[in-house]
Amino acid sequence: MVDIESRRLVRQWAGNRCEYCRLPEDLSDVPFHVEHIVARQHQGSDELSNLALACDRCNLYKGPNLASREGGQTVDLFHPRQHAWEEHSKFSSAKIIGVSSTGAATVRRLNMNAPRRVAIRQMVLECGESL
Numbered sequence: 001m002v003d004i005e006s007r008r009l010v011r012q013w014a015g016n017r018c019e020y021c022r023l024p025e026d027l028s029d030v031p032f033h034v035e036h037i038v039a040r041q042h043q044g045s046d047e048l049s050n051l052a053l054a055c056d057r058c059n060l061y062k063g064p065n066l067a068s069r070e071g072g073q074t075v076d077l078f079h080p081r082q083h084a085w086e087e088h089s090k091f092s093s094a095k096i097i098g099v100s101s102t103g104a105a106t107v108r109r110l111n112m113n114a115p116r117r118v119a120i121r122q123m124v125l126e127c128g129e130s131l
Ligand SMILES: [Zn+2]
Pocket: 018, 019, 020, 021, 022, 023, 054, 055, 056, 057, 058, 059
């Protein structure tokens, strides 16, 4: 069980944004999840180094996955505590583009450019918020 202080720290570190798609939590209808990067079913711990803030969509699509199959190869997914987001992904307007194999695999696996998700990010940009 993740304690309240750990949840608070994860939210603070994440700047109240999804650590995968960067959506601000206060612009979401659904509270974000403090998720286990390595799922409990894969012996992931409740340590801070294994926790990340994720929107409901990213958390749903990621599930317990740590990797994806891309072009016949296994590619690690983005790990918010071990990777820098900017080294793996970038924004192109409201779309998220993977700039590494890990970034590209994560964008696909987490379905980050589903039309509704892009539309939400577009609204965020039109409201003058940054992503
Ligand atoms: Zn997200």
